Amino acid sequence: MTEIFNALATYLHDVFVIKFDGWVVLGFVAQAFFTMRFVVQWIASERARKSVIPVAFWFFSIGGGVLLLIYALYRRDPVFIAGQAFGLVVYIRNLYFIIVNGRQASTAGD
Numbered sequence: 001m002t003e004i005f006n007a008l009a010t011y012l013h014d015v016f017v018i019k020f021d022g023w024v025v026l027g028f029v030a031q032a033f034f035t036m037r038f039v040v041q042w043i044a045s046e047r048a049r050k051s052v053i054p055v056a057f058w059f060f061s062i063g064g065g066v067l068l069l070i071y072a073l074y075r076r077d078p079v080f081i082a083g084q085a086f087g088l089v090v091y092i093r094n095l096y097f098i099i100v101n102g103r104q105a106s107t108a109g110d
Helices: 002-018 022-048 055-075 078-108
Strands: none
Touching: 022 055, 055 078
């Protein structure tokens, strides 16, 4: 059992201490953006008492997606790169629809 704990301690020290650098900080900042998008969505839904996706959700998605894509490119991880690149397309497209529909709604109201 001691061997398992020693192996776990060695692994955690390697991951969180030895490999800690500016890129890891960027990864954590990017992950914070993704966490914030869900916090924003949750608060907006609680206030409306129904499921709501505010515009800020898409801005946090784009910010987190761009930062995580940069991180994935640096790490040379093809699965991570493909996933983040595809996600960015979806986030940007949704924001585009919000902008276009917002303009159409404000023009229709004039």
